[in-house]
Amino acid sequence: MSLAYEVLAVTPFQENCSLVWCEATREGAVIDPGGESGRILARARDLGITVKRVLLTHGHIDHVGAAAEMAATLGATIEGPQREDRFWLDALPRQAEMFGFAHAEPLTPSRWLEHGDRVAVGDEMLEVLHTPGHTPGHVVFYHRGRKLAFVGDVLFQGSIGRTDFPRGDHAALVHSVRQVLFPLGDEVVFVPGHGPDSTFGAERRGNPFVGDGV
Numbered sequence: 001m002s003l004a005y006e007v008l009a010v011t012p013f014q015e016n017c018s019l020v021w022c023e024a025t026r027e028g029a030v031i032d033p034g035g036e037s038g039r040i041l042a043r044a045r046d047l048g049i050t051v052k053r054v055l056l057t058h059g060h061i062d063h064v065g066a067a068a069e070m071a072a073t074l075g076a077t078i079e080g081p082q083r084e085d086r087f088w089l090d091a092l093p094r095q096a097e098m099f100g101f102a103h104a105e106p107l108t109p110s111r112w113l114e115h116g117d118r119v120a121v122g123d124e125m126l127e128v129l130h131t132p133g134h135t136p137g138h139v140v141f142y143h144r145g146r147k148l149a150f151v152g153d154v155l156f157q158g159s160i161g162r163t164d165f166p167r168g169d170h171a172a173l174v175h176s177v178r179q180v181l182f183p184l185g186d187e188v189v190f191v192p193g194h195g196p197d198s199t200f201g202a203e204r205r206g207n208p209f210v211g212d213g214v
Contacts, residue, residue, distance in 0.1 A: 003124040003143050007191060008043060011035040011101070013062040018150055018191055021049045022122025029053040029121050030070060031141060031150050032193065035101065037066035041073065055119060055126075056080040057152030058138040059088025060165075061095040061104060063193060068107055077110035079119055082130050085137030087167075113139050126150075129180055133173020134161035142184065149190040149200075155181065157198040160209045177203075177210045 005020040011034045019040065021028030028049040033040055044051050054071050056064050058081045071078045088095070092104040113119070115130035119141065129140040134153045141150040153161040155177050163170040181190075186201025204212055 003121065003146050003148070005148070005191070006043070006047070007197075008036075008040060010040070011062055011065065013099075014194055015062045016191055016193055016195075019044055019047070019049065019051075020121055020126075020150075021047070022124045025122035026050060027052050027122035029055050029119070029126075031055045032057055032063040032152065033066040033070050034062040035065045037070045037073070040066070041070065052076055053119065053121070054078045055141060055150075056109065057140065057150065057193065058135040059085035059092075060135065060153070061092055061099060061101050063152065064089070064092070064107065065096070065101050065104055068105065071110075078107070079109055079111045080113040080128070080141075081109075081135070081139045082114060082132075082137035083112040084132070084167075085135050088135060088137075115139075131173075131176035131180055133163060133169050133171075133176050135165065136167045136169070136172075138176075140181065142188075147185060147188045149181065149184065149188055151181065151190045151192055153193040155190060155203060155207075155210070156192045156194065157196050157203070158207060160207070161193075174210055182210075 008017045010017045015034040018031040089107045096104045113128045117128040119126045126141040188200045
């Protein structure tokens, strides 16, 4: 048994929406469906995956814009982020207007997530890590067996998430990366919210914002 994944860049923001699934059961989840729900669901069908959950790392519209539509279409649950991002989800109509997205209603997930929670994907398990900074309720989904993390907008190849949004906190973000993510191990591969994959080791060694040399 193992966890598989595929990344689809969606919306003009080129947000990394991750389709993850259990190879044994073909049950899956979609992480951060910012838009283009039809394209994401078509790919799930092509792969023979039954999507049971929509997982959200944080409340920005380029990561959640298609979540409600997708969950309604599939009868799936929406899980995450941590409840401190409620104000972002309540403000989805305003976010949509500001950033040129289709209208989005305020969203309340089926389940708010907390640090240490676990989310089942078929027979596989994702661990939830609370990683505030980019937003106060940001979470990361980590698969320990594959040493694979879906980190949203906390960390990127060679960069980190913005902290100039309401309730962003640069010190908290640096703490999240250095004290929560990096201790998981240099070999951990992470899928960021935008751009290419990297490893925690590569970022620890060379990231100019949170690396060892800073």
